[in-house]
Amino acid sequence: MDIKKSVWMALESVRHPSKNSKPMTVEQTMKFYYGVAIPAFVLAVIINLILYFSVGTYRTVAGSAMNLMGGNGALSVAGAIGLPALMLFIITPISLLISAAVYQLFAKLLFDLVKKDYSRTFHAFVLGVMPSLLLFWLYGIPIVGIAVSIVAGVWSIVVLIISLAKQQGINYKQAVGTYLVSVFTLAAIIFVVVAGVLAAAVGVLVNHGFPLGSMMGSNMSGWSSMAHSGSSALGCTFPVNPASSPQCVVDAFQSSGYYQILNFSEQEAALGNPIAWLGSNPYLCTQYPSYFTSC
Numbered sequence: 001m002d003i004k005k006s007v008w009m010a011l012e013s014v015r016h017p018s019k020n021s022k023p024m025t026v027e028q029t030m031k032f033y034y035g036v037a038i039p040a041f042v043l044a045v046i047i048n049l050i051l052y053f054s055v056g057t058y059r060t061v062a063g064s065a066m067n068l069m070g071g072n073g074a075l076s077v078a079g080a081i082g083l084p085a086l087m088l089f090i091i092t093p094i095s096l097l098i099s100a101a102v103y104q105l106f107a108k109l110l111f112d113l114v115k116k117d118y119s120r121t122f123h124a125f126v127l128g129v130m131p132s133l134l135l136f137w138l139y140g141i142p143i144v145g146i147a148v149s150i151v152a153g154v155w156s157i158v159v160l161i162i163s164l165a166k167q168q169g170i171n172y173k174q175a176v177g178t179y180l181v182s183v184f185t186l187a188a189i190i191f192v193v194v195a196g197v198l199a200a201a202v203g204v205l206v207n208h209g210f211p212l213g214s215m216m217g218s219n220m221s222g223w224s225s226m227a228h229s230g231s232s233a234l235g236c237t238f239p240v241n242p243a244s245s246p247q248c249v250v251d252a253f254q255s256s257g258y259y260q261i262l263n264f265s266e267q268e269a270a271l272g273n274p275i276a277w278l279g280s281n282p283y284l285c286t287q288y289p290s291y292f293t294s295c
Helices: 003-015 026-055 061-068 073-110 118-134 144-168 172-207 212-216 221-228 246-256 264-272 274-279 283-287
Strands: none
Touching (some): 003 026, 026 073, 073 118, 246 274, 264 274
């Protein structure tokens, strides 16, 4: 890996993206990427540490991560080093590999536009990230980092589109069209996966009796509207009674808003034995007739 050569190649690809037609294998492209990422990482760490120890807790991406990791001391220093390393050496390369694969899939199989192999597409995506990568070390500087990231982000898209056209031998309109389709498709896939994971996690928590209502606070309007329709998101039918399942009684506590007005010890008691709590508070049937009956 020739770092000096990689950095020079990156600078040329950013300055003259129309010349980005030279092919590379995936392995060569990865070496090129890391040849630029390593000095970017070193510079970013130096800037982050200088800012941290001279300014203290600063409001930047790196600073926020450092604060989350302790705000000071060894954990903060670990954040100043760990966040750039994670972004440059793991997250970005993986995202580039996946993004290039999605683009290749749509451009070749659906639109039959690209005639060249995946290595060309991947190389174009890596060239496209070079403006952001070359200026990554500036992102930690307050205010300046935000402006630089915006400019670099826009120029990265321009370089990517031109590089895709040059690498695959297609025109700019085709490169833009297939790029937008791949971006929206990848975003949709990520959304579906994240939504599925969250839904599964919520389902597991609910099945184990986790008090989600206490985390939601008083923002229960959505639950209340479902409750008034006679059922809940958990499949419970309202109003509940002492013969109902404990899970549904807890659901009624939370959906009615009653749970939120209890103090901590009362909430613990209500969750610990919801049937007994309902039986010992018969006024709930009068105050919340849509949720409780036969108290």
